[in-house]
Amino acid sequence: MGRAKSGERLSAADASNVVIDASDQVNAFLMAGLLAPGGFVTAEGAADMDRLRTGIADRLGEDRAGLGRFAQSVRPDGRHLVWAPCAPDLTVHVREVAAVDGTEGLARLCAALMTTPLPIDRPLWEVLVVPGAWTEGPGIVVRFHHALSDGVGAVGLVDGLLGQGRVVPSVSRPGTRTAPRNRLRSLLTGIARVTSMLRASVPPTVLLGPISARRGTAFVDVELEGISRGARAAGGTVNDALLAAVAGAVEDALVAGGHPVPASIPASVPVALPDRGRSGNAVGLMRVELPTGEPDPAVRVARIAALTRREKSEARAQGTFELTRTRWGARLFAALARHQRFIALFVTNVRGPEEQMILGGAPLEMAWPLTPIQGNVRLGVSALSYRGRLGCAIHVDAQALRGDVLAASIEDQLDRIAARP
Numbered sequence: 001m002g003r004a005k006s007g008e009r010l011s012a013a014d015a016s017n018v019v020i021d022a023s024d025q026v027n028a029f030l031m032a033g034l035l036a037p038g039g040f041v042t043a044e045g046a047a048d049m050d051r052l053r054t055g056i057a058d059r060l061g062e063d064r065a066g067l068g069r070f071a072q073s074v075r076p077d078g079r080h081l082v083w084a085p086c087a088p089d090l091t092v093h094v095r096e097v098a099a100v101d102g103t104e105g106l107a108r109l110c111a112a113l114m115t116t117p118l119p120i121d122r123p124l125w126e127v128l129v130v131p132g133a134w135t136e137g138p139g140i141v142v143r144f145h146h147a148l149s150d151g152v153g154a155v156g157l158v159d160g161l162l163g164q165g166r167v168v169p170s171v172s173r174p175g176t177r178t179a180p181r182n183r184l185r186s187l188l189t190g191i192a193r194v195t196s197m198l199r200a201s202v203p204p205t206v207l208l209g210p211i212s213a214r215r216g217t218a219f220v221d222v223e224l225e226g227i228s229r230g231a232r233a234a235g236g237t238v239n240d241a242l243l244a245a246v247a248g249a250v251e252d253a254l255v256a257g258g259h260p261v262p263a264s265i266p267a268s269v270p271v272a273l274p275d276r277g278r279s280g281n282a283v284g285l286m287r288v289e290l291p292t293g294e295p296d297p298a299v300r301v302a303r304i305a306a307l308t309r310r311e312k313s314e315a316r317a318q319g320t321f322e323l324t325r326t327r328w329g330a331r332l333f334a335a336l337a338r339h340q341r342f343i344a345l346f347v348t349n350v351r352g353p354e355e356q357m358i359l360g361g362a363p364l365e366m367a368w369p370l371t372p373i374q375g376n377v378r379l380g381v382s383a384l385s386y387r388g389r390l391g392c393a394i395h396v397d398a399q400a401l402r403g404d405v406l407a408a409s410i411e412d413q414l415d416r417i418a419a420r421p
Contacts, residue, residue, distance in 0.1 A: 007082035010074065010147065015081045017146040018074055018120075020334040020374070024213060026117050029154050030143035030370045031384070032110050032219075032393070034103070034134050039361015045137040047129045052360045053090040056127070059161055060088070066160050069148050073122050088123045099132035103219055106133045107393075110141065110370050111217035111403075114395065118145050127162070140359060151270065151350045151369060155384070162359040202266060202341040206259045206400050207250070208376050210338075216398035218407035219368050224390045226418030233420055234298045236305030238385065239349045242392070243267065243308070244300035245413035246347055246381050247290035252409045253401065264289040268343040268377075271312055286311045287343060297417045337375030346373065346380035356387055368393040381410070390414070 010018070021027040037043050040052040060071055073086035100106050109130060118124045124145035133139025142158045149157050159165060202208060224238070231241035247265060254261045271284045288307050294300050348371055357364040368391040369382040378397035383390055392410060396403045 007072070007075065007077065007084040009077075010081045010083060014147045016329070016333075018081055019331055020337075021117070021145070022334070023117060024115070025211060025372060025374050026114055027146045027372055027374070028114070028118055028143055029146055029149070029151060029372075030110060030113060030141055031154065031158055031367055032106055032139060032141045032370065033359075033367040034106075034365045035137045035140055035359065035362040036365050037137055038363055039358070041137045041360075041362040045135075047096055047131070047138050049094070049096055049129065052127075052129070053094050055360050056094055056161060057090060064160055064165065066153075066157060070123055070125055070161065074120055074124065074147060086121075086123055088125075093123065093125060094127045094129075096129045096131065096138075100130055100139070101132060103133060103139075106130055106139045106141075107217040107219050107403075110393070111215040111395070111398075113141065113143060114215050114217070114370065114372060115213050118143070124148055125161075136365070137362065140364075146372075151348055151371060151382070154369070155350060155352050158359070159353075159357055163357050166353070166355075202344050203260070203262055205262060205344060206254070206257065207265070207344040207378055208341060209378060209397075209400065210376065211373060211378055211397045212399040214398045215373075216394075216396045216401070216403035217370060218394045218403040220390075220392040220394070220407050220411045220414075221366055221368075222390050222392075222411060222414050223418070224385055224388050227390060227414055230298070230417040230420040231301055231305075234301035234305070234417075236301040237308075238390070239269075240301050240305040240308055241414065241417045242349050242381070242383055242390075243269070243288060243290060243304045243347055244297050245410050245417065246345070247292065247300055247304070248297055248413040249406050249409035250290075250345065250379070251292045253406050256405070261292050262344070263293075264291055265345065266290070266343045267345050267347045269308075269346075270348050286314075288347075297413055298420050301417060334375075337377075340375060343377065344379075346371065346377055347383075348381075349383040350385070352384045352386035354387065367391050370395055373397065379406070381406075 017027055035041050037045060040048045042048060060067060071087055072083040074081055075084045100109055124147060126143050128141040130139035130141060227241050228238050231238055250265055251261050267288050267290050269286045269288050271286050288304065288311060291300055291303050350369060367384055367386050369384045370393045371380055371382045373380045373395055378400045380395045381392060383392045394403045394407045
């Protein structure tokens with residue numbers, strides 16, 4: 001990591017996330033949740049914003065690892081982008097918004113935020129307190145630019161800013177250096193991954209096309225143990241079960257809408273890389289062909305598990321996508337992504353903490369992650385395991401797809417996987 005004249009240079013992956021940001025496709029991650037009374041949330045469910053801001057100011061004043069970006073903005077420095085000191089105005093970054101009507105209102109707010117840019121001239125984050133999200137207390141939305149973190153590190157950042165600082169990103173295996181005899185294979189695979197964006201492997205489908213500013217978001221919350229048990233019985237993981245549920249739900253939605261169903265539905269799935277360093281982003285990309293035409297969700301889980309076992313190790317070996325390793329490559333990637341026909345949807349699953357998170361002294365009862373839809377991909381599904389629950393957020397171009405219909409179908413598919421003996 002280089003040191004530029006006015007600040008620390010962004011890593012290639014973080015800079016790429018700034019470059020691919022666009023006014024019509026905001027490159028931001030958010031976590032929405034429901035809070036119970038405690039800390040800054042009074043017994044009546046009201047929010048003491050001064051207390052919340054004081055707590056956040058204290059956190060930012062401490063020398064906590066990972067929170068330095070919350071007091072920095074991104075600025076150009078010659079040919080590079082750098083992190084430069086920029087004190088946040090907490091009356092702007094931490095605020096209460098207008099009341100919503102339950103969790104559906106919270107979901108609608110999140111949909112609107114996915115087309116609301118974070119100003120680049122100030123620190124790229126905000127905390128929104130949302131009255132009316134449920135009967136016990138307010139909702140909360142923590143939003144930050146993807147340059148700060150990918151989904152794997154996001155929960156730890158939320159906990160570091162607002163919680164007890166106990167959550168750390170977990171990676172399932174240690175990193176290994178690419179052996180010399182595999183470098184040629186890695187190079188050839190990299191070339192194939194770049195040129196794959198030019199292949200039209202997905203037939204015409206409502207899942208792909210220009211993304212409108214009208215977004216839809218819907219939340220799903222299901223018990224995790226049954227899904228895990230059903231996935232294991234089929235030889236897969238919770239992530240495989242999620243992919244199987246999404247495959248079934250998308251097929252159902254296409255059929256119900258009178259749209260053709262492809263022979264398979266290729267999904268882009270991020271895979272955590274072992275070496276994060278000082279970069280906020282350390283994920284590889286796995287392409288998984290989700291099977292259609294299979295009514296039994298357990299069979300779908302088994303077929304997908306066979307694919308992910310092979311593709312996951314390859315994605316980790318290759319690392320970040322080749323075109324996002326330079327700013328110029330990222331610009332080319334962003335242009336190609338608006339016309340590609342290589343993937344049809346995004347699916348991401350983040351492992352959260354098993355213990356309850358306490359944000360600003362208030363217990364976080366439920367949580368959902370939400371990631372952007374970009375390029376020409378009109379559907380994204382994000383999931384977070386938390387306290388024995390799996391919270392899923394469906395993000396769609398509402399002019400093309402109905403998020404509530406997809407959410408209901410995903411919940412039904414997950415219930416069917418959990419019900420398998």
